[in-house]
Amino acid sequence: MKKNIRFTVLCIVFALLSACSNSGDTTKIEKVKSTMTVAYEVDTSSFDPILSTSGGDHVIQWPIYESLINFDANLNPKPGLAKSWEIVNEKKITMKLEENVVFHDGTPFNAQVVKENIERMNSKDSLNHDIRTIDQVVAVDEYTVDFLLKVPDVSILMALADRGGMMTSPKVFNNKEKGLSENPVGTGPFKFKSRVPNAEVVYEKNKEYWGADKAKVEQLIIKVMADENARMNALRSGEIDFMSGVAPSNIHAMKKNNNLKVEGDTTLNFKMLYINNSFDIVKNKDIRLAILYAIDRQQLVKVVNFGQGEPASQVVPSSHWAYIDDFTISFNVEKSKELIVQSGILAPKLEINHYTRAFETRLAEVLKTQLETAGFTVKLNGMETISAVNGFFKEKNAPIFLSEWTGRTDVQMPIKSLFSRDSFFNTGASASDRLEALIERGSKTFDEKKRKEIYKAIYEQGFLKEAIFIPIMAPTISVAFHKNVIGYEPNITGKVLFSKLGFKDEK
Structure with missing residues (x-):
């Protein structure tokens, strides 16, 4: 009898230990399946859309x-968040809003909220000028809003x-102590959980999400990894599930890994030199044009x-409808040398800020060689991404910045943002x-053929005559x-769109 009792007790203990062991394994599997970890090259410049200055911010905000x-x-x-819209005339748009949508903090989404957000986006505190043509926002009723434009x-x-x-919670952006930069609140499929600057952002699933594209995982983690080798090693080891920014030199090696998929194409992203011609050296138009042709x-x-990829002479790639086939910027080192002589500046010296990421460093070095062949002396300043962005655009601490334009949703937006004297980026x-x-004229023209004619004229003036x-x-x-x-x-x-990523059901 005692042997039977002892045997029964041992069986129970064994069963409990097995259960604990299995429970631990299940938790581990569940963690892998419920948390999506991705690696991205840069942190956000700000979670507040009106203060956000980097094109890379979108993926962290979305x-x-x-x-x-x-x-x-x-x-x-x-x-x-607008379920439909009507272009009433050239200067009026009416939108019907989604109903029963709430922000992560419980604030209802409605026409009044839209009005407050747009007015804030166009306020004097905003660094975003994309919708400055909106003159007035009228909350017609709870879920209808009119946009009245200054000009078409x-x-x-x-x-x-x-x-x-982007719609944000008024309850938060009106909070002077802890605003959107520290406490981002929207209506999206994920809620903000925590952030360690330049390290990671953690999001949790919004279980009350209103839309059809519900989060496929319980938690999303975006790890900030500027170094591509670190991203690749983390992907191979399983530390992360997804990485952006695979350099062309590494594509072949990544494709040889049977556990990985690699996808890529030419996009609206292009590398460029931003120029602040309030600095004496680039105030001279001939110097700017000499750089262009060198x-x-x-x-x-x-x-x-x-x-x-492809050489860039326009703000869109050759696959885009607005690309102009008969416009290009030629390479002409002799013309560059002539322009330097014409400028009257002997042995001109250029100072160029750039990111310390491997690709940008290599690009900067080859670019330096090309410019020095034309007769320039070039000093390169490698900087961490956010410091470089804030330094050039906010502090205005350098004449030239080797960076990129990450693309926008309409071609008129980079045209205005990069060329106009009123733009934050100029x-x-x-x-x-x-x-x-x-x-x-480009802003007021809706016919695509006529738009292309105007954009060609803008390139001829903005590049070939002014080198903005x-x-x-x-x-x-x-x-x-x-x-x-x-979900990619x-x-x-x-x-x-990291919010759309999930895992295959392996059952």
Whole structure:
């Protein structure tokens, strides 16, 4: 009898130990399946859309915030928080809003909230100028809003699909002690949980999400990893599930790994030199034009980008509808030398800030060689990403910044943002009256053929006569992820919607 009791007790203990062991394994499996960990190159400059200055901010903001308009892979407008809209005339748009939507803090979404957000986006405190053509927002009723424009604006609808139309909780942005920069609150499929600057952002599933694209995982973690080798090693080891920013030199090696998928294409992203011509050296137009012609874009694509991508002479790639076939910026080192002589500046010295990431460092070094061949002396300053962005655009601490334009939802947006003297990104506030008039014409023109004619005239004036900024090349943007990851939807912006990622059901 005692033996039976002892045997029964041992069986129970064994069963409990087995249960604990199995429970631990299940928890581990569940953790893998319920947490999506991705690696991204840079942290956000700000979680507040009106203070956000980096094009890379979108991917970190999108899980939390939603815009009034959404877009498909080819940048066609789709319903977002606005379920429908009507272009009443050139200067009036009426939107019908989704009902029964609440912010993560419980604040109801309605027309009054839209009005407050748009007015805040266009306030003097905002660094975003994309929707400045909106003169007035009228809350017609609880879920209907009218946008009254100062002038016709061809890009306004898609500008409302960008940061300009991101909806945030008024309860938070009116809180002077802890605003959106520290406590981002939107209506999106994920809620903000925590952030360690330049390390990671943690999001948790919004269980009350109103839309159809509900989160596929309980938790999303975006790890900030500037170093590509660190991202690749983390992906191979299983520390992360998805990485952005695969350099062309590493694509072949990543594709050889049977556990990974690699996808990429040319997007709206292009590398460029921002110029602040309030600095004496680049105030001289001949110096700016000499830089423009000294760059061998084809060589940069071949040497730095391993033949992937294409030279950039416009603000869109050759696959885009607005690309102009008969406009290009030629490489002409002799003309560059002549322009240096014409400038009257002997042995001109250029100082260029750039990111310390491997790709940008290599690009900067080859670019330096090309410019010095034309007769410039070049000093390169490698900087951490956010410091470089804030330094050039806010502190205005350098004449030239080797960076990129990450693409926007309508071609008129980069045209205005990069060329116009009133733009945050034109730090020297330089543009001729003729160029400003062309930009305004582009804004008011809706016919695509006529728009292309205007954009060609803008390129001829803005690049070949004024060299407001210098386009360099449009590289291929590639990502890599484990084969059990689902939900990746490439789009022409090259920016990943991390909120749509999930895992295959392996049952």
